[in-house]
Amino acid sequence: MSSGDGFRPLDEKFLVEYLKATPSLAAKLGNQFDKLEIKEVGDGNLNFVYIVISPSGSLVIKQALPYIRCIGESWPMTKERAYFEATTLQEERRLCPEHVPEVYHFDRTMCLIGMRYIEPPHxxxxxxxxxxxxxxxxxxxxxxxxxxxxxxxxxxxxxxxxxxxxxxxxxxxxxxxxxxxxxxxxxxxxxxxxxxxxxxxxxxxxxxxxxxxxxxxxxxxxxxxxxxxxxxxxxxxxxxxxxxxxxxxxxxxxxxxxxxxxxxxxxxxxxxxxxxxxxxxxxxxxxxxxxxxxxxxxxxxxxxxxxxxxxxxxxxxxxxxxxxxxxxxxxxxxxxxxxxxxxxxxxxxxxxxxxxxxxxxxxxxxxxxxxxxxxxxxxxxxxxxxxxxxxxxxxxxxxxxxxxxxxxxxxxxxxxxxx
Amino acid sequence: MSSGDGFRPLDEKFLVEYLKATPSLAAKLGNQFDKLEIKEVGDGNLNFVYIVISPSGSLVIKQALPYIRCIGESWPMTKERAYFEATTLQEERRLCPEHVPEVYHFDRTMCLIGMRYIEPPHxxxxxxxxxxxxxxxxxxxxxxxxxxxxxxxxxxxxxxxxxxxxxxxxxxxxxxxxxxxxxxxxxxxxxxxxxxxxxxxxxxxxxxxxxxxxxxxxxxxxxxxxxxxxxxxxxxxxxxxxxxxxxxxxxxxxxxxxxxxxxxxxxxxxxxxxxxxxxxxxxxxxxxxxxxxxxxxxxxxxxxxxxxxxxxxxxxxxxxxxxxxxxxxxxxxxxxxxxxxxxxxxxxxxxxxxxxxxxxxxxxxxxxxxxxxxxxxxxxxxxxxxxxxxxxxxxxxxxxxxxxxxxxxxxxxxxxxxx
The missing domain is CATH 3.90.1200.10 (Aminoglycoside phosphotransferase (APH), C-terminal lobe)
Structure with a gap:
């Protein structure tokens, strides 16, 4: 499913391809893709949130979807919000690095943010x-x-x-x-x-x-x-x-x-x-x-x-x-x-x-x-x-x-x- | 004197050429350029304001200059203000036509507005x-x-x-x-x-x-x-x-x-x-x-x-x-x-x-x-x-x-x- 504007919702297989093809993300995983542990933890209605862990690193991939689903109702919602989320995360991190996770990668077409995995016990x-x-x-x-x-x-x-x-x-x-x-x-x-x-x-x-x-x-x-x-x-x-x-x-x-x-x-x-x-x-x-x-x-x-x-x-x-x-x-x-x-x-x-x-x-x-x-x-x-x-x-x-x-x-x- | 961005301050000769070459303005003057009466009434420091009267019509040409001169001091000031002036005049006239003069023509490069001459006894x-x-x-x-x-x-x-x-x-x-x-x-x-x-x-x-x-x-x-x-x-x-x-x-x-x-x-x-x-x-x-x-x-x-x-x-x-x-x-x-x-x-x-x-x-x-x-x-x-x-x-x-x-x-x- 591709929407013609280059946007494509992630699935696990495509995610791995994406990670391999994106140097800033691949580097965070130590370029090791054999033993990736991948878990989708978003509610799936608003955003996809994948936690990705390799033996030598980890990250989170968050992708905005073009709608929110609410009380059985479909509610369209611009996926451009990912742009503002990424921009603000970067600005807030610049201003207060101790309390804002690092953004590794932003892809406006894919509405996709690659960022720090805020690990347990968080x-x-x-x-x-x-x-x-x-x-x-x-x-x-x-x-x-x-x-x-x-x-x-x-x-x-x-x-x-x-x-x-x-x-x-x-x-x-x-x-x-x-x-x-x-x-x-x-x-x-x-x-x-x-x-x-x-x-x-x-x-x-x-x-x-x-x-x-x-x-x-x-x-x-x-x-x-x-x-x-x-x-x-x-x-x-x-x-x-x-x-x-x-x-x-x-x-x-x-x-x-x-x-x-x-x-x-x-x-x-x-x-x-x-x-x-x-x-x-x-x-x-x-x-x-x-x-x-x-x-x-x-x-x-x-x-x-x-x-x-x-x-x-x-x-x-x-x-x-x-x-x-x-x-x-x-x-x-x-x-x-x-x-x-x-x-x-x-x-x-x-x-x-x-x-x-x-x-x-x-x-x-x-x-x-x-x-x-x-x-x-x-x-x-x-x-x-x-x-x-x-x-x-x-x-x-x-x-x-x-x-x-x-x-x-x-x-x-x-x-x-x-x- | 041209500034390289296409902007050129008006003088009377250039003004007449400009009027002739601009159909919406020429029309307002009944396409008569032989007996034009032209008067510059701006203070010359902030804007040029030319009143142009032909036997069959009239208009005002206002051009923003890239500075204001104030108390002998030169104070640079964006000539882009002409864009906002023209835009707002048009919007205000749409909302309240009785009390806002009509804009006939706007040239963003020249920072030039052609508009109604608000005639005497005003x-x-x-x-x-x-x-x-x-x-x-x-x-x-x-x-x-x-x-x-x-x-x-x-x-x-x-x-x-x-x-x-x-x-x-x-x-x-x-x-x-x-x-x-x-x-x-x-x-x-x-x-x-x-x-x-x-x-x-x-x-x-x-x-x-x-x-x-x-x-x-x-x-x-x-x-x-x-x-x-x-x-x-x-x-x-x-x-x-x-x-x-x-x-x-x-x-x-x-x-x-x-x-x-x-x-x-x-x-x-x-x-x-x-x-x-x-x-x-x-x-x-x-x-x-x-x-x-x-x-x-x-x-x-x-x-x-x-x-x-x-x-x-x-x-x-x-x-x-x-x-x-x-x-x-x-x-x-x-x-x-x-x-x-x-x-x-x-x-x-x-x-x-x-x-x-x-x-x-x-x-x-x-x-x-x-x-x-x-x-x-x-x-x-x-x-x-x-x-x-x-x-x-x-x-x-x-x-x-x-x-x-x-x-x-x-x-x-x-x-x-x-x-």
Whole structure:
């Protein structure tokens, strides 16, 4: 099956031919093709993901397919997303090499990325959170990733010439943005065939989301920001399923939704998904065995924001006389003013993060795509109880985000709902 | 003098050859070249502007030159701006034919636009305001222009696919955006060789602008919006020098600074320049002869905003079930919510307009490029007095813009300062 544009979906036989014919990939396998171990681990509906291991090396081949299949429905989706995924992986790795896997090879025609195999014991963070595993360096690492990738692609570091050129390039990733617009900012707030929830338990809750005028007013403002505000190169899908971890390594993958958008969308995605993980714990707990773990999640939420704040503002300090054109040194050259400017800037990111994080929580409970944190809770009434707490918090965060002054107040709000 | 890329600056002889060789232009002149009347009316430093009149027709030829000359300084400036000027003129004319001149011909290599000659008695609005001429239809017309061009290029009417594609195209007009960033948002707030003001009268005032932390904090927020927020296709330079008028015609020209930016930048430019015209009146007045005229300017300021509000929201109503993706009808389908959404949206535009308008006033008093309204006041102490009132108002508007609830309150603030 070839589509005439040179694209051809992989199968195992073709994959081996491809590897042999591609020096940068062959080299990673030590040019040994006799004892290749090949495993397809993608869901097969969205992307092919092949793990390839030879006696002297390994790699992952990821190929974008021209559709996503969703709830039995066929949903066409540009395979050009592979171009943005590869481009952003390379850019993010340049900015934060410790937490982004290396890209070995990109083939735009084949929509194919050859990259580092993020080897065991790395697992998807979401699975670790469900299993109750603590990652003592997670907040440190993810805040480093966010601070570096967001700072260096914002006007705090770039000239407006560099920034506008990058913005223009990523405008072409519009189809993926549109998918986010639909599933995050639209579908949960209307009757949609794609929506589902833990029914009948949450029927009234889902309806109340669709009928909450203030919530819909606020989500519209966030959607406008998402569509109009090119603040920095954002990952665009930074939930706990896009992060692979061990106790001492954190690797961010899958930036196919990346574009120039509001920073809070990334920070909010990560924190929002940690909050979902928190509220799911009671569903996984036997007796009180997750009590300590829940405290660790709350600590990680606080530290993620606080370390992000510290690292981001440190980068700002370091580069305040640099090329960035948002705050020219000749104008913003006094300490009082710098403090004012920074407080306002960081407060805006914080409130955006709470808003976007809340929107991402809501869509995981009443929208099309749910999270394993909740889905793996077999007892539906128990699951609904966990989800309802998360939904209640999310609604408050979205509607009253500007009243929160610190991440500590957010943690208190979580604890209060959980009490 | 030819630059190797096919570009060649016009002179009269070459112009005639060019007209003869270009059917769309020759036709406009009835193919009569014997009795051509040709007049160069551009300042020659930024663009050539030739008026060409034959016995049976007329047109204007505008050619962008690859620099602007400013205060004896040579300042290179991309001649590609002609492409954006022509493109935007055509788009604006499509959206609002009554108030935008027709483009007959565009030559990208020559950076040359052939367009309608906006004939006498049309004059530049700024000159009419200095002369004390009332334009009873001005607010009606300019609000129509703003409402239509801004509404139809926003996400209230466009899909995000159309919007992102247009945003990407206009990202290439970055050099002109950078000029605005410098002269509007930066230079007035720092010591710059380009700045000047009515010295020594306003020395302390200019210094106080450079040392006002709150003002600089607020102007940074506006600059961020200007650089990051692609809300609609804005004209980008909608002051009273970009509008030609008679008592019953209003024509908007010169959109070379156009790009996808915040709507308030256009609305603010127009209203801010009307406020400058207002405060300049006492410098032109002999005795109290401008009292009635000042009342007319204030009325025009009010009507411009109020009619814009009315027309813009009417377009929104008309197209609320249309293609625009900001507020999907399935979600925003109830009257209470529609009212809430509209109030918030319009309030944001209003506050942005006041902020941008104020920034544009400030830069005309202490920045590089001043306005004839004030410059034509020969008595420097009188001029300084007029300028100081305008500057005082502008600082209040910029710092406290979100406290203003209506255009009436803005008019009251103007009157109070003028009392």
């Amino acid at each position: 697992i998807i963070l979401r699975k670790g959170l469900i299993a109750g595993i603590e990652y003592p360096l997670l907040a440190e690492h993810i805040s480093e990733f966010m601070a570096r990738t967001l700072f260096y692609t914002s006007l705090l570091y770039l000239t407006t010439t560099e920034h506008k050129s990058a913005v223009a390039k990523y405008c072409a990733n519009v189809e993926l943005c549109r998918l986010t617009e639909q599933v995050v900012f639209s579908d949960p707030y209307k009757v949609s065939e794609y929506n589902h929830w833990t029914s009948p338990y949450l029927d009234a809750d889902a309806e109340s989301v669709r009928e909450d005028n203030i919530l819909k007013l606020e989500v519209a403002e966030l959607k406008s920001k998402f569509c109009e505000r090119a603040q920095a190169l954002i990952h665009g899908d930074l939930h706990t399923g896009s992060v692979m971890v061990t106790s001492d390594s954190t690797q961010v993958i899958d930036p196919e939704f990346s574009f120039y958008g509001p920073m809070g969308f990334d920070i909010g995605a990560f924190i929002g998904n940690l909050i979902l993980a928190y509220f799911a714990q009671d569903g996984h707990a036997e007796g009180a065995d997750r009590k300590v773990y829940k405290v660790w999640i709350l600590k990680t939420i606080s530290e993620t924001w606080n370390l992000f704040y510290k690292k981001f503002t440190a980068l700002w300090d370091e580069h305040k006389d640099g090329p960035g054109e948002a705050y020219l040194p000749e104008i913003y050259n006094n300490p009082d003013l710098q403090l004012l400017v920074r407080q306002k800037y960081m407060e805006d990111i914080f409130h955006d993060s709470l808003g976007f994080g809340a929107a991402k929580m809501i869509r995981r409970i009443v929208g099309v795509a749910h999270v394993e944190d909740f889905e793996s809770i077999k007892d539906e009434s128990k699951r609904a109880e966990c989800e309802r707490k998360a939904l209640t918090l999310a609604k408050t965060l979205l509607k009253e985000r500007t009243k929160f002054k610190s991440i500590g107040e957010v943690v208190s709000a979580i604890e209060k709902i959980d009490a | 004059i530049i609005l700024r000159k009419g305001l200095i002369a004390g001429i009332e334009y009873p239809l001005l607010a009606e017309h300019i609000s129509e222009f703003m409402a239509r061009t801004l509404f139809y290029t926003s996400l209230l009417y466009l899909t995000t696919t159309e919007h992102k594609s247009a945003v990407a195209k206009y990202c290439a007009n970055v050099e002109l955006c950078r000029l605005t960033e410098q002269v509007v948002f930066s230079d007035p707030y720092k010591v710059s060789e380009y700045n000047h003001w009515t010295s020594p009268y306003l020395d302390a005032d200019a210094e106080s602008v450079r040392e006002d932390n709150i003002l600089k904090l607020e102007v940074a927020e506006l600059k961020s919006k200007f650089c990051e927020r692609a809300q609609a296709l804005i004209h980008g330079d909608l002051h009273t020098g970009s509008v030609m008028v008679t008592s019953d015609s209003t024509q908007v020209i010169d959109p070379e600074f156009s790009f996808y930016g915040p709507m308030g930048f256009d609305i603010g430019a127009f209203i801010g320049n009307l406020i400058l015209a207002y405060f300049a009146q006492d410098g032109h007045a002999e005795g109290a002869d401008r009292k009635v005229y000042k009342v007319w300017i204030l009325k025009t300021i009010s009507e411009t905003w109020n009619l814009f509000y009315k027309k813009f929201t009417a377009l929104w109503d008309e197209h609320k079930d249309g293609p625009g993706e900001a507020y999907l009808p399935e979600i925003y389908n109830n009257p209470d919510l529609q009212l809430l959404v509209r109030q918030k949206y319009m309030e944001d535009i209003f506050h942005d307009s006041l902020g941008f308008g104020a920034a544009k006033m400030i830069r005309r008093i202490v920045g590089v490029a001043h306005v004839e309204d004030f410059e034509s006041i020969k008595d420097e102490s009188k001029r300084a007095e007029c300028e100081r009132k305008a500057l005082t108002l502008a600082k209040t508007l910029l710092k406290e813009r979100t406290k203003f609830k209506s255009i009436g309150e803005v008019v009251s603030a103007i009157e109070k300062i003028d009392a």
